[in-house]
Amino acid sequence: MKEIRFHGRGGQGVVKSAQILVETVVEGGLYAHFIPFFGVERKGSPVFGFLRIDDKEIRVKCQVYHPEVLMVFDDTLLNLPQTFLGLVDHGVVIINTEKTVESLPLPEKPMKVFSINATGIALERFKKPIPNTAMLGAFAKATGWVNWQILQEKIRLAFNNDNALAAIDAYENVQLVKQEEF
Amino acid sequence: MNTNQNRIVAISGNKSAAMGAALSRPDLIAAYPITPQSSVVESLAQMIAQGDLNSTMIQVESEHSAMSVVQGAAVAGGRTFTATSAQGLALMYEPYFRMSTLRLPMVMAIATREMTSPETVWSGQQDAVSVRDAGWIQVYVENNQEILDMIIQGYKIAEHPDVLLPVNVCYDGFYLSHLTERVEIPHQPAVDDFLGVYHADHVSLDPDTPMAVDPLTSGEILWRYRKGHLDAMQKALQVIEQTDDAFEQVFGRRYGGVIDTYKMDDADFVIVTMGATTGTAREAVDVARSLGMKIGLLKVRFLRPFPDKKIREILSGKQGFVVIDKNVCFGWNTGVLYMEIKAAISELGHPISSMPAIGGLGGADISVDQLVTCIQVLVKQGSQQPGQLDTYWFQ
Numbered sequence: 001m002k003e004i005r006f007h008g009r010g011g012q013g014v015v016k017s018a019q020i021l022v023e024t025v026v027e028g029g030l031y032a033h034f035i036p037f038f039g040v041e042r043k044g045s046p047v048f049g050f051l052r053i054d055d056k057e058i059r060v061k062c063q064v065y066h067p068e069v070l071m072v073f074d075d076t077l078l079n080l081p082q083t084f085l086g087l088v089d090h091g092v093v094i095i096n097t098e099k100t101v102e103s104l105p106l107p108e109k110p111m112k113v114f115s116i117n118a119t120g121i122a123l124e125r126f127k128k129p130i131p132n133t134a135m136l137g138a139f140a141k142a143t144g145w146v147n148w149q150i151l152q153e154k155i156r157l158a159f160n161n162d163n164a165l166a167a168i169d170a171y172e173n174v175q176l177v178k179q180e181e182f
Numbered sequence: 183m184n185t186n187q188n189r190i191v192a193i194s195g196n197k198s199a200a201m202g203a204a205l206s207r208p209d210l211i212a213a214y215p216i217t218p219q220s221s222v223v224e225s226l227a228q229m230i231a232q233g234d235l236n237s238t239m240i241q242v243e244s245e246h247s248a249m250s251v252v253q254g255a256a257v258a259g260g261r262t263f264t265a266t267s268a269q270g271l272a273l274m275y276e277p278y279f280r281m282s283t284l285r286l287p288m289v290m291a292i293a294t295r296e297m298t299s300p301e302t303v304w305s306g307q308q309d310a311v312s313v314r315d316a317g318w319i320q321v322y323v324e325n326n327q328e329i330l331d332m333i334i335q336g337y338k339i340a341e342h343p344d345v346l347l348p349v350n351v352c353y354d355g356f357y358l359s360h361l362t363e364r365v366e367i368p369h370q371p372a373v374d375d376f377l378g379v380y381h382a383d384h385v386s387l388d389p390d391t392p393m394a395v396d397p398l399t400s401g402e403i404l405w406r407y408r409k410g411h412l413d414a415m416q417k418a419l420q421v422i423e424q425t426d427d428a429f430e431q432v433f434g435r436r437y438g439g440v441i442d443t444y445k446m447d448d449a450d451f452v453i454v455t456m457g458a459t460t461g462t463a464r465e466a467v468d469v470a471r472s473l474g475m476k477i478g479l480l481k482v483r484f485l486r487p488f489p490d491k492k493i494r495e496i497l498s499g500k501q502g503f504v505v506i507d508k509n510v511c512f513g514w515n516t517g518v519l520y521m522e523i524k525a526a527i528s529e530l531g532h533p534i535s536s537m538p539a540i541g542g543l544g545g546a547d548i549s550v551d552q553l554v555t556c557i558q559v560l561v562k563q564g565s566q567q568p569g570q571l572d573t574y575w576f577q
Contacts, residue, residue, distance in 0.1 A: 019192070019362045026192040026364045033363035038304075038356065059461035061325070061357050063547045 002145060003064040006049035007083050008073030013132030014047045020136060020158050024151045025053050033058050046077060053145060067091065069143060073118070073131055078105050087111065090180060094138050096131045101177035113178035114142045121169045126162040133159060137167030138174040189367040195358035198326040198365050199265060199291040199351070200225035202333030204235045205373040206289070209260035212240040212251035216270040217303045218355040219293040223265060237263075245270040249277035256286040257395055258387035261337065261380045263288065267355060268295035268309040275313065281348050282317030283411065284396060285384065287340035289333055290318075292352045293359040294457070294508075296544040304545025305355040307457060307509040311485065311518040317411055319349040319418055320486040324460040326365045329353050331435060334373055338425045341380050344417040354458035354508070356545060361458075368433055376432050415487040422484060440489035442481040443496060445471065449478030451561050452496070452503040456482045456519050459506055459548050466553035473554070475561050482519060490526035497527055502535035502564030504556060504574070508542035515573050516540070524570075533568035535560075541576025552576055 008014035018034040025032035030053065037048040050064040066086045075097040077083050084107050087093070091111050096118040097104060106113065116138040118131030125134075133155050140148045148171070156164045193201070199222045203211070211230075213223040229235035238255075242248045245266050252262035266274060271292060281288065296306030310320060319339065323329050329351060336349035353359060386393055399407070423439040430436035444464050446452070455463045460481045470477045480496055480503070482489070497503060507517020514521050516538035527534060537560050542548045556574055563571050 019194075022362045022364075023192040026190060031364055032192070033361055035357060035361050038360075058363065059464045060550060061354070061361065061458040062462045062549045065549060065551070 001052055001054040001058065002069070003067050004051040004053070004069040004071060005064050005067035006047075006051065006071045006073070007077045008047045008071075009043075009077070010045045010047050011043035011130070012047070012073045013130045014049055014073055016158065017132035017136050018049050018051050020151070020154045021051060021139070021146060024146050024154050027150050027154070028147045030055050031058050035061070035063065037063065046080065069094065069139075071135060071139060072096065073135060075099060075104060084109065092142055094135065094142050094174070096135060106178070110180050111178070112176060112180065114138060114174050115177045116170050116174040118170055121166045121173075125166040125169065126160075133163040134166045134170035137170030140167070141171045141174050142176075188369055191365055191367060192362055193326065193365050194221065194360055194362050195326045195329050195353055196221040196293065196360070197225050198330040199293075199333060199353070200229070201365075201367055202330035203263040203289070203291070204229055205330075205368060205370060206261065206263070206334055206337045206377060207374070208237050208263040210238045210240065210252060210255040211263045212242050212248045213264045213266070214242055214245045214248045214270060216245070216267050218295060218305075218359040219265045219267040219270070219291070221359075222291055222293070226263075245274040246277060249274045249281060252288060253277055253281050253284070253286060256281070256288055256382075257284070257385050259380075259382035259385065261288070261341075263290070265291035265293065267293045268297055271309045271313060272297070275316070278313065278318070279316045283407065285346045285411070285414070286348060287337070287346055287380070288348045289336040289340060290348065290350055291329070291333065292350050293355045294352050295355040300544075302544045305357050305508070306543050306545070307352070307354070307507070308543075310350060310352040311509045314486055314518065317347065318486060319345075319347050319415070319484065320352055321349065321484050322352045322457040322482070323358070324458060324481065326358060326361060326363050327435070328437060329358065330365060330367070331429065331433070331437070334368070334377065335425050335429055337377055337380070338428070339418060339421055342421045342425075343383075345414050345421050346384065347411075347414055347418065352457070357458045372432055376429070418487050419489060437483060438481070440484045440487075441492050441496070442483060444479040444481070446478035446480070446496065448476060450476040450501045451557070451564060452478050452480050452500050453553070453557060453560075454480045454482060454503055454505040454519065454523060456485065456506075457508065459508065459542065462548060462550055463506065463553055465550045466557060469550060469554050470557045475557060477557050477561070482523075485519070485522070488522055488526065493523060493526045494529060497523075497534065498530055500534060502537070502560060504537040504539050504560040506539050506541065506548070506553070506556075508548075510540060510543070535564035535568045535571060537564065537571040537574055539574040539576065546576065548576055
C-alpha cells in the first residue's frame with residue numbers, strides 16, 4: 001500500500017485534486033481512498049488529507065502517519081513541524097514553489113524533492129491561483145503511480161481543458177531538485 | 183442479474199448514502215443541512231433538479247420540521263428519506279421518537295458526530311448512541327459500500343410486515359462521510375426487484391375510508407404498543423439475517439447480518455468495534471497476530487436491536503475482550519457499547535476479563551498502532567485478572 005499526505009491551504013483545491021486521483025486509480029482497476037482532515041473551513045487555513053493506493057481493498061480508515069509522498073501545495077507550509085512528520089526515509093516531496101531548492105526550509109533527511117511552479121502555471125492557463133491540477137501533473141510524473149491518460153481525462157471532466165493543459169505543463173516541467181542526501 | 187451493468191465509481195460516504203437513497207426511490211425527502219451530513223441532501227437535491235430522481239423534495243427550516251414532514255408522508259403510506267447529524271438529531275428528537283412509536287418504516291442516514299459542548303463539528307458516535315432507546319433500528323457501518331448497501335437493505339428491513347420500524351444507517355462523520363473510495367453502484371432494476379413497492383397496510387390516507395391515527399391512549403392500552411414494539415425489535419433480528427442473505431443472492435455482497443467476525447476461530451482475546459474503526463482494527467488484528475497475540479475481531483453492526491445471543495456465543499470461551507467506543511456512557515465509567523456487551527455476557531456464568539476503551543471523540547484519530555498497543559494492554563492485563571479492567575483512554 002502506498003501512502004501519500006497532502007498539505008495545502010483552504011481554497012487551493014486540495015480535496016478536489018485528491019478525489020480526482022482516487023477516481024483515476026479506481027477507473028484503472030485498482031483501489032484508492034482519500035480522507036480529508038478539516039480544521040476550520042475557511043480560505044487560507046492549513047488543510048491536510050490522506051491518500052492511499054493499493055491493489056486490494058483498503059480497510060484502514062485512519063490518518064497517514066508514515067507517508068512515502070508529500071504533496072505540498074504551498075511552500076509557506078514547509079516551516080510547519082507537522083509537514084514532514086513521519087515522512088519515510090528516501091520519500092518523495094513535491095512542492096509548489098517558484099523558489100530555488102537552496103532557499104527552501106527543508107529538514108535534514110534523505111529524500112527526493114521535486115519542484116514545480118504550479119500556481120504560476122495555473123495563472124497562465126486559466127487566470128486563477130489554484131495549483132491543484134498542475135500538482136496532479138507533477139505527481140503523475142514524479143511517482144509514475146497513476147495512469148497519465150486517465151488522469152488527464154478525469155481533470156478535463158472535473159474542470160475543463162485548460163486545467164488538463166496545466167497538468168500537462170507541470171508533467172513536462174516538474175524538476176527533481178534534490179536527491180537522497182544525508 | 184447482470185453484474186456487468188453495475189457501475190464502479192469513486193465517491194464519498196455522503197454521496198454513497200445519497201445514491202443508496204435514490205436507488206430506493208423514496209416518494210419524499212425532507213432534510214436540513216448540518217455538518218458533516220450536508221452533501222447527502224445536496225446530492226439528492228441535485229439529482230431531483232436534473233431529473234434523475236423522481237422524488238418530492240421539501241425544504242424545511244429545521245430538523246424538527248424535516249422529521250415531521252417525512253412523518254406525515256409516511257403516515258400517508260409513502261417511502262421517505264432524510265439524513266442528519268449531532269445537534270440536528272437532538273433538535274429532531276420529539277418527532278424522531280414518535281416516528282418509531284407510530285411504527286412508521288423509513289431510513290434516515292446519520293453521519294455520526296460528537297455532541298456539543300465543547301463546541302465541535304467533528305466525528306464521534308455520541309449523537310447516534312444517545313438515541314439508542316428511541317425505538318429505531320440502528321446499524322453502524324464500516325465503509326462507503328456498506329453505507330449504500332445498508333440504505334437499500336434498511337428499507338427492506340424497515341418495511342417488513344414483522345418489523346415496521348424506522349432504520350438509522352449510522353456512519354462515522356468525516357472518516358466515512360468525507361472519505362472518497364471505490365463503490366459499486368447496483369443496477370436500478372435489481373434494486374427495484376429487491377425492494378418491491380411499499381404498501382402501508384397499518385396506516386392509510388384515504389378520504390373514502392378515513393382513519394384516525396394516534397388518539398390519546400391510556401396506560402391500560404399503551405403497554406400493548408410498547409410490547410408490540412419490543413416484539414418487532416426481536417423479530418427484526420431474524421429479518422436482518424434474512425435480508426442480508428437475500429441481498430447476497432442478488433448483489434453478491436453480504437455483511438454477516440447483525441454481527442461480523444474476523445480471525446475469531448482460534449482467538450483467545452477479542453477486540454470489539456462498531457463503525458469505521460472496524461477496518462482499522464482488522465489491520466491491527468493482523469499486526470497483533472504477527473506479534474504472537476491470538477486476537478480476533480467482533481464487529482457489532484446493529485446496536486438496536488442488540489444481538490445479545492450472537493455476541494454471547496462469540497465471547498463464550500474467550501479469555502477477554504476490549505470494546506472500542508467512540509462515545510461515552512455518562513452513567514458508567516465506560517462507553518455505551520461496552521455496557522451493552524457487559525449486559526449480554528452476564529448470562530455466561532463464568533468470569534471473563536473485559537476492558538472498556540474510549541477514543542475517537544471529537545474527530546480524534548484511532549490509528550493501527552494505537553489499536554495494537556491497546557490489544558497488548560488487554561492481553562497482558564486480561565491474562566492476569568478476570569472481570570472488568572480499568573477504562574483505557576486513547577490519548
